[in-house]
Amino acid sequence: MRTKLFYIFFLIGFLTVSAAKAKNTVDTVSSLKGIEVKTSVDKAEIYIGDLINYKITITYDSTYQLVPPPLGANLGAFDVKDYKPDVITRLPDGRIKSENTFILNTFTTGDYIIPPIPIVFILPDSSKKALLSESVPIKVKSLLIGTNDSTDVKPLKPQYEFKRNLTPYYIWGGVILLLLIVIAVFIWLKVKRKKEPEEPVDLRPAWEIAFEKLVLLNQKELLSKEEYKLYYIELSEILRAYLEKMLEINVLDMTTEEFLSVIKENHLPDGFYDRIELFLTHADLVKFAKYIPDIKRAENDFEEVHTIIELLRADYEQRMHPEVNIHNNINIDIDNDTSKETVSS
Numbered sequence: 001m002r003t004k005l006f007y008i009f010f011l012i013g014f015l016t017v018s019a020a021k022a023k024n025t026v027d028t029v030s031s032l033k034g035i036e037v038k039t040s041v042d043k044a045e046i047y048i049g050d051l052i053n054y055k056i057t058i059t060y061d062s063t064y065q066l067v068p069p070p071l072g073a074n075l076g077a078f079d080v081k082d083y084k085p086d087v088i089t090r091l092p093d094g095r096i097k098s099e100n101t102f103i104l105n106t107f108t109t110g111d112y113i114i115p116p117i118p119i120v121f122i123l124p125d126s127s128k129k130a131l132l133s134e135s136v137p138i139k140v141k142s143l144l145i146g147t148n149d150s151t152d153v154k155p156l157k158p159q160y161e162f163k164r165n166l167t168p169y170y171i172w173g174g175v176i177l178l179l180l181i182v183i184a185v186f187i188w189l190k191v192k193r194k195k196e197p198e199e200p201v202d203l204r205p206a207w208e209i210a211f212e213k214l215v216l217l218n219q220k221e222l223l224s225k226e227e228y229k230l231y232y233i234e235l236s237e238i239l240r241a242y243l244e245k246m247l248e249i250n251v252l253d254m255t256t257e258e259f260l261s262v263i264k265e266n267h268l269p270d271g272f273y274d275r276i277e278l279f280l281t282h283a284d285l286v287k288f289a290k291y292i293p294d295i296k297r298a299e300n301d302f303e304e305v306h307t308i309i310e311l312l313r314a315d316y317e318q319r320m321h322p323e324v325n326i327h328n329n330i331n332i333d334i335d336n337d338t339s340k341e342t343v344s345s
Contacts, residue, residue, distance in 0.1 A: 026120055026128040034061035034095070037119055037133050045139045048109060051081065054102045056133055058119055059095055067120035067128075069100050077112050078104040078138075109142045206245035207313040213238045214306060223298050231298065232286040239279070239305050246312055256280050269315050272308070279304055 035058070042053040060066055068086055082103035089097040106112065116132035123129060202209055217238065222231040240259070244250060247266050254262065260277055279301060285291040293301075 026118075026130050028118070028130045028132065030131075032060075032064075032121065032129055032131060035059070035064065035121065035131060037131050039114075039133045039136055041114070041136055041138065044137065045141060046105075047141050047143050048107050049105060052078070052104045052138065054078075054104050054114060054136065056100045056102075056117065056119075058098045058100075059091070060098075060121065061095055063124055065122040066096075066098055067122065068098075069117050069119060076115050077108060078106050078114060081105055106140055109140050112138045112140060114138060205313075206242050207309055209245075210238055210242040210309045211306075213241075214302070214309075218302070223295060228286050228293060228298065229290075232283040232293075232301075235302065235305055236280060236283040236287070239276070239308065242309055242312075243276075246316060256284055269311065272311065272315075275304065275308055279308070 037059075038057045040055050040057070043050070046052060056069055058066060080102055084101040084103075087099040089099075091097055104114070114136040116135050118130045118132055120128055120130045213234075217231075217234050222228075222234075243263065247263060249262055249266075260273075260280070263276065264273055282293070282297075282301065286293055
């Protein structure tokens with residue numbers, strides 16, 4: 001029983017598929033009642049590259065359904081350059097007229113034929129029938145016909161050289177170059193002659209300049225603002241600048257170790273080197289090691305720099321003017337904390 005049912009369903013499915021395939025099959029026929037297909041061209045003879053208007057006019061009964069001609073239809077040696085879509089017109093007798101226009105051209109000579117195009121209709125029973133349009137002969141002529149030129153491709157002619165007189169360009173180019181050189185030399189001389197404004201030279205003694213800087217530093221009140229690093233930077237620079245002028249050495253660009261090694265070779269009063277070393281060592285701790293000094297120590301360092309400047313001034317004047325000792329004998333006593341001057345007759 002199951003086997004019989006299987007064969008029955010298989011047969012029904014096979015017949016259904018066969019019927020569907022039969023409906024989708026397109027039969028080509030020579031004619032259909034109520035259908036007329038015409039083809040036409042605007043020119044039967046053309047030259048290479050000319051355009052051809054190829055028109056297909058289809059007149060059919062309204063009971064049929066027209067499938068528009070394919071745009072990519074095989075047109076032989078011709079290329080489709082443009083396509084005008086269907087122009088549908090309903091005729092007085094109830095029929096429908098469809099016009100399709102193809103713009104064609106070709107670039108080869110000879111006798112050609114625009115092949116038939118299949119025109120497909122769907123009939124009332126859903127079957128499909130195809131009619132073939134008429135083939136159209138086209139003659140493509142060469143543009144060289146009637147001329148003396150051969151069809152062979154000739155070699156290229158030699159390029160024509162335009163002779164130009166470049167002398168004016170050379171002259172003007174030389175003038176412009178010379179002018180640019182003159183301008184460059186003028187600018188260079190002007191820049192060379194232009195001197196940078198020199199800083200005014202302070203002719204005062206070194207100790208007067210140092211004492212003035214100490215007064216200005218004190219007026220900034222850096223200690224009350226707890227700007228210890230900046231305070232010791234300026235204080236140590238005042239001492240270094242003073243020693244540079246007094247000892248006639250370049251100490252501002254030296255490290256503390258280099259500076260101490262240099263001044264140690266100079267003639268200094270006894271204990272003078274130790275006082276400078278003690279101050280600069282403590283100043284470096286504040287400037288570079290982020291050490292925060294005691295406010296009293298910072299104030300004493302200010303007085304210590306003032307004392308060092310004064311002692312070196314006194315020693316300098318004693319050496320530069322020894323005749324003062326004829327009537328006055330200046331005895332300088334230097335220790336680590338205080339300095340005194342005693343005058344004896």
